[in-house]
Amino acid sequence: MxxxxxxxxxxxxxxxxxxxxxxxxxxxxxxxxxxxxxxxxxxxxxxxxxxxxxxxxxxxxxxxxxxxxxxxxxxxxxxxxxxxxxxxxxxxxxxxxxxxxxxxxxxxxxxxxxxxxxxxxxxxxxxxxxxxxxxxxxxxxxxxxxxxxxxxxxxxxxxxxxxxxxxxxxxxxxxxxxxxxxxxxxxxxxxxxxxxxxxxxxxxxxxxxxxxxxxxxxxxxxxxxxxxxxxxxxxxxxxxxxxxxxxxxxxxxxxxxxxxxxxxxxxxxxxxxxxxxxxxxxxxxxxxxxxxxxxxxxxxxxxxxxxxxxxxxxxxxxxxEQKAEINFPDQSVEPEQPGRVEFNDICFRYDKAAPWVLEHFSLSVCPGERLLILGHTGSGKSSLINLLARFHEPDSGSLHLAGQPIQAYDEPTLRSQMSVLSQPVQLFAGSVADNLRLADVDATDQQMLHVLAQVALNDELGEDPLHYQVGESGSRLSGGQRKRMGLARALLKPAPLLLLDEPTEGLDARTEAVVVGAMLSHFRGRTLLMISHHLQMAEHFDRIIVLDRGTVIEQGAPEELMARAESRYNQLRAV
CATH class of the missing domain: 1.20.1560.10 (ABC transporter type 1, transmembrane domain)
Structure with a gap:
């Protein structure tokens, strides 16, 4: 009883x-x-x-x-x-x-x-x-x-x-x-x-x-x-x-x-x-x-x-009766520098018996900066998003967002500071508009059509793309279309920090160039952290970060890295 x-x-x-x-x-x-x-x-x-x-x-x-x-x-x-x-x-x-x-x-x-x-x-x-x-x-x-x-x-x-x-x-x-x-x-x-x-x-x-x-x-x-x-x-x-x-x-x-x-x-x-x-x-x-x-x-x-x-x-x-690993405060601090991100000597792993995913990782991102994060699978790229979204806590080190410790934000304030495209993209049965309004319930039809155009989806979904039914988990869309739907949803949210995990996966080279070019030109002023295996359009980013085994092994402006003959960036380009 x-x-x-x-x-x-x-x-x-x-x-x-x-x-x-x-x-x-x-x-x-x-x-x-x-x-x-x-x-x-x-x-x-x-x-x-x-x-x-x-x-x-x-x-x-x-x-x-x-x-x-x-x-x-x-x-x-x-x-x-x-x-x-x-x-x-x-x-x-x-x-x-x-x-x-x-x-x-x-x-x-x-x-x-x-x-x-x-x-x-x-x-x-x-x-x-x-x-x-x-x-x-x-x-x-x-x-x-x-x-x-x-x-x-x-x-x-x-x-x-x-x-x-x-x-x-x-x-x-x-x-x-x-x-x-x-x-x-x-x-x-x-x-x-x-x-x-x-x-x-x-x-x-x-x-x-x-x-x-x-x-x-x-x-x-x-x-x-x-x-x-x-x-x-x-x-x-x-x-x-x-x-x-x-x-x-x-x-x-x-x-x-x-x-x-x-x-x-x-x-x-x-x-x-x-x-x-x-x-x-x-x-x-x-x-x-x-x-x-x-x-x-x-x-x-x-x-x-x-x-x-x-x-x-x-x-x-x-x-x-289980206790949450992540606890948010009842009262939040106010963001001082929206879009700024600072990782300070972060060590993190998903399990105590597992190897480190990030080890003494440090990175500072200025407001409005556009970063491309490169690295092979398992190098710790997606873990950066998990930590910024506070899905997990680092084992040691400190993480600051918008000039404040990330633990000082209540959950609504934290979520308002970033827009995330994660893997895999989760779509819900309903119309395109239904899925887009998850990012902004007050978005107008014109705003949604504009963001669909930025990801080259407006002409692929018929004459009335907003009312197109995507099916269960987006089953009526191709893999590339599902990815672009997720990207459109992330872009629609009016957040100062944009976190994109493999946004061009499954896209052909032409579509990738259109999508990345539109994203970089039409969404200036927002801090962008983009994780990718692809180097197309890399030269248009302000800085490139190369990760390996949870550590930054190389970083710098694209032209600076290209000037180094033995840089890891050039090795990746040669593959």
Missing amino acids: KVLWPFVRMLGVHRGWVALGVLLSLITLLSAIGLLTLSGWFISASALAGVTALGAKQFNYFTPGAGVRGFAIFRTVGRYFERITTHEATFRVLAHLRSWFYRRLELLGPARLQSYRSADLLNRLVTDINALDNLYLRVLVPTLVAGAVGLLVVLFLAAFSVAVAQVTAVALLLAGVLLPWGAQLAGRRAGRTQLLAISALRTRLLALVQGQVDLQIYGGVAPAVEQVHQAEVVLQKTQLRMAMINGLTTAMMTLIAGGAGIAALILGIELVHEEVLVPAQLAMLVFCVLAVFEAVAPLPLAFQYWSKTSAAAGRLVEIT
């Missing part, structure tokens, strides 16, 4: 809907029991009254008939609004949970989340949170209502027969406490296994769909499908076990209810013989005893899935 307690407290956010759902459930269940109880008395009393003409003439059919109709109406209307209310409360709680969980994920940042697969996080966000609907809809509400209804019915029965009330109370304890407890024990292992099996199946299905092209090319479809089949077999076995447990508990519930009804009938017959009860009251008590088990009938199934619910809550808490 400890792992579920935080989620129980969250029900307080929608306590009005929660309380209304409990109240309507109580009214509906009492109406159902009242309907069957009153009907039992009414039918029996009517039959006895009809034995004699005088009895039939004196019998009041109207009042109990109105009561039966009233209970029926309350039961029908109450059930309708109870379902609407409890499900509305459940959906609101689940929506709140998803927002809460996503906010916790966002706070952890890439440094903490890189150890989790995206499919696993998606399963926790969807499957595990969906499993928590069992907590309110099938556990809390039915348990509270069953307890209240059981107590009221036992008190009602005790007014006519203490013995019948005692038998009913014992039967309710068996059906409402012992049987759910047994179902919870029986379903403990299967429930947890079922949750993990659903997660494994969805992960494999997602991998199968996302990797379909490569699987087709390399002949890996059959093994991937077989893995999906094996995961499905595991899930089906757990579902079969849970279904068998449910069938057994349903049979036990029927047996207990039937036994309580028979015991009430036997005790009631003796009370009729002793003239403590009239015959019509006997039928009333028996029907009441049978009806009250509707209150406890849902409990075994709900508690059978208790372990699944607890496991889902545990998987969520496992993520949300």
Whole structure:
């Protein structure tokens, strides 16, 4: 219960809907029991009254008939609004949970989340949170209502027969406490296994769909499908076990209810013989005893899935209780020199057991300067962006942005100081305009068309490029078009620092020249740090930095480096 307690407290956010759902459930269940109880008395009393003409003439059919109709109406209307209310409360709680969980994920940042697969996080966000609907809809509400209804019915029965009330109370304890407890024990292992099996199946299905092209090319479809089949077999076995447990508990519930009804009938017959009860009251008590088990009938199934619910809550808490590696201050300093960047003796690695990615790295960039950073794969180029974006913290050294320590900025201020094109480019299903407005929600159509022209995309997307649908993850665009879409989005953001990671990857030489030339000529005044393997247009940058194993091995103006016959820059040009 400890792992579920935080989620129980969250029900307080929608306590009005929660309380209304409990109240309507109580009214509906009492109406159902009242309907069957009153009907039992009414039918029996009517039959006895009809034995004699005088009895039939004196019998009041109207009042109990109105009561039966009233209970029926309350039961029908109450059930309708109870379902609407409890499900509305459940959906609101689940929506709140998803927002809460996503906010916790966002706070952890890439440094903490890189150890989790995206499919696993998606399963926790969807499957595990969906499993928590069992907590309110099938556990809390039915348990509270069953307890209240059981107590009221036992008190009602005790007014006519203490013995019948005692038998009913014992039967309710068996059906409402012992049987759910047994179902919870029986379903403990299967429930947890079922949750993990659903997660494994969805992960494999997602991998199968996302990797379909490569699987087709390399002949890996059959093994991937077989893995999906094996995961499905595991899930089906757990579902079969849970279904068998449910069938057994349903049979036990029927047996207990039937036994309580028979015991009430036997005790009631003796009370009729002793003239403590009239015959019509006997039928009333028996029907009441049978009806009250509707209150406890849902409990075994709900508690059978208790372990699944607890496991889902545990998987969520496992993520949300982690501490973020990057913490932003509540109050921010003001940038003094927008566009200035200073790396001072930075040492950084992604894991303590891994080699240094940047080792005693120092670099100073002036506002408005345009730098081209060169180096082979693994030389530490992309790590510079990760540090500037504060996705990671350096192990030692200091990093200043706009004349202030980067740790002194709150997150909104830090994000406003830079625009980043990372690898790979992430596009979202929707139009070109939808993707561009992520950079600037207030951007006009003219501004977006202008930036598309700068990256040579305006003529490739039809007559109305802003409304062109890019597809899931940009699937309707080529690799070069996706890269240029990401670049256009980065250029659109009005930030003083522009960080571009391989912006011309996948472009032909002509398009690359057009894009880089337009970027350098139309976006003057902004500091530019461009990471690239390509040397075309390199002479148009103010300075070139060459990295190797996390260290600056060469830097200078393009003409200065070209003048050195043995410079690494000239060696790269000769390749």
